[in-house]
Amino acid sequence: MTRDTRQRMVAGAARMIGTGGIDAMSLRDLAEQEGVPLGSTYHHFPGGKAELVDEAVRYVGAYVTRIIEQAPETGPRGVLQVFSDTWRATLAQSDYRSGCAVLAAATSTDPRHHEVAREVFEAWQQVLAGSLADAGVPPARAPRLARTVVAAVEGAIGLSRAAGTADPLDEVIEELAELLDSAAPTR
Amino acid sequence: MTRDTRQRMVAGAARMIGTGGIDAMSLRDLAEQEGVPLGSTYHHFPGGKAELVDEAVRYVGAYVTRIIEQAPETGPRGVLQVFSDTWRATLAQSDYRSGCAVLAAATSTDPRHHEVAREVFEAWQQVLAGSLADAGVPPARAPRLARTVVAAVEGAIGLSRAAGTADPLDEVIEELAELLDSAAPTR
DNA sequence: GTCTATACGAAGATAGAC
DNA sequence: GTCTATCTTCGTATAGAC
Numbered sequence: 001m002t003r004d005t006r007q008r009m010v011a012g013a014a015r016m017i018g019t020g021g022i023d024a025m026s027l028r029d030l031a032e033q034e035g036v037p038l039g040s041t042y043h044h045f046p047g048g049k050a051e052l053v054d055e056a057v058r059y060v061g062a063y064v065t066r067i068i069e070q071a072p073e074t075g076p077r078g079v080l081q082v083f084s085d086t087w088r089a090t091l092a093q094s095d096y097r098s099g100c101a102v103l104a105a106a107t108s109t110d111p112r113h114h115e116v117a118r119e120v121f122e123a124w125q126q127v128l129a130g131s132l133a134d135a136g137v138p139p140a141r142a143p144r145l146a147r148t149v150v151a152a153v154e155g156a157i158g159l160s161r162a163a164g165t166a167d168p169l170d171e172v173i174e175e176l177a178e179l180l181d182s183a184a185p186t187r
Numbered sequence: 188m189t190r191d192t193r194q195r196m197v198a199g200a201a202r203m204i205g206t207g208g209i210d211a212m213s214l215r216d217l218a219e220q221e222g223v224p225l226g227s228t229y230h231h232f233p234g235g236k237a238e239l240v241d242e243a244v245r246y247v248g249a250y251v252t253r254i255i256e257q258a259p260e261t262g263p264r265g266v267l268q269v270f271s272d273t274w275r276a277t278l279a280q281s282d283y284r285s286g287c288a289v290l291a292a293a294t295s296t297d298p299r300h301h302e303v304a305r306e307v308f309e310a311w312q313q314v315l316a317g318s319l320a321d322a323g324v325p326p327a328r329a330p331r332l333a334r335t336v337v338a339a340v341e342g343a344i345g346l347s348r349a350a351g352t353a354d355p356l357d358e359v360i361e362e363l364a365e366l367l368d369s370a371a372p373t374r
Numbered sequence: 375g376t377c378t379a380t381a382c383g384a385a386g387a388t389a390g391a392c
Numbered sequence: 393g394t395c396t397a398t399c400t401t402c403g404t405a406t407a408g409a410c
Contacts, residue, residue, distance in 0.1 A: 020296035023210035027386065037395045042387070049386065099294055106349035107286055109207035117349040147346070147355055148339065148362040155342030159334070162293035162304040168334055175335040179366045214404065224377045229405070236404065
């Protein structure tokens with residue numbers, strides 16, 4: 001019960017943050033949306049909004065990490081596809097209004113949230129680098145390449161939100177695939 | 188006089204938006220920072236905050252466009268360097284707290300600001316594509332590659348803000364340079 | 375035309391009834 | 393332990409004195 005409510009609030013917060021940023025996530029709106037009294041927010045999250053935000057960002061981080069880890073081995077292009085498809089779905093399901101809550105945390109004025117964003121970005125980078133190395137990318141280059149994939153996809157999500165279409169994301173993925181191909185010559 | 192005040196407000200808004208997003212830009216703070224009475228805001232910007240935001244985003248857009256246009260001809264790597272150096276300076280000058288106001292507009296809940304962000308991103312893409320084509324990139328591929336550069340740099344700015352260092356941006360630029368080199372074989 | 379003072383709503387947070 | 397009612401602060405916006 002209580003546990004479910006908590007989780008629903010975290011997931012709802014993640015979506016609201018991904019849509020409009022941390023400042024646009026109102027505890028009032030969230031409580032109403034999830035059918036929870038406003039006062040209960042501070043029972044579930046004694047640290048208030050900041051605690052909820054951090055948890056929501058970590059929730060998104062873990063969700064995407066799991067998707068990458070569970071992806072089948074289909075070469076560098078496959079890794080890239082799995083990662084970008086996750087965000088393509090988020091974009092499409094929200095009519096290109098929602099994006100990534102981790103980037104929102106990274107662009108917050110509160111440095112506390114920067115730290116959480118950094119951790120998530122690094123986790124994604126590491127798991128992506130591992131997958132790329134498994135798929136034939138030289139181990140020395142994989143981390144740098146993984147970071148580039150994360151950055152380019154995050155930026156492409158922003159461009160797609162501005163455009164209202166998946167075209168920017170699609171084109172960026174095309175070019176990233178070229179880059180990955182040239183980096184994994186043994187395939 | 189009045190003209191200078193207006194321009195200062197636009198530039199100040201651009202910085203505040205780049206630092207914390209549109210919601211974090213308060214008209215009160217801006218007026219105080221620029222030494223302007225709060226009420227005067229609505230004399231200079233009858234459309235209120237929305238008008239000021241749009242103008243600030245366009246201001247950033249024009250600023251960066253001009254820098255790219257005025258860059259000397261030094262091949263694809265040079266074009267990339269000029270674009271990324273602009274943002275490296277913004278990051279360093281703000282101790283990695285400020286980023287790009289255009290991305291902030293793209294991630295706003297208000298669709299009106301998406302339109303402005305789209306225009307600026309497209310303008311950058313076009314001028315970058317032109318520079319890349321001049322530098323030896325096949326004209327058919329230049330627009331797609333330019334879009335990738337914009338997206339990757341925007342994302343890298345976010346990663347660098349989260350990390351508190353320029354490392355992510357530097358590494359992404361390295362990989363983008365590889366990609367550009369492979370796309371401009373005649374050099 | 376410029377600026378002071380204020381209206382009005384919404385934000386985060388908390389006190390205290392049940 | 394849950395939830396209602398409320399406190400305080402800060403947001404945009406405006407009315408009206410000068």
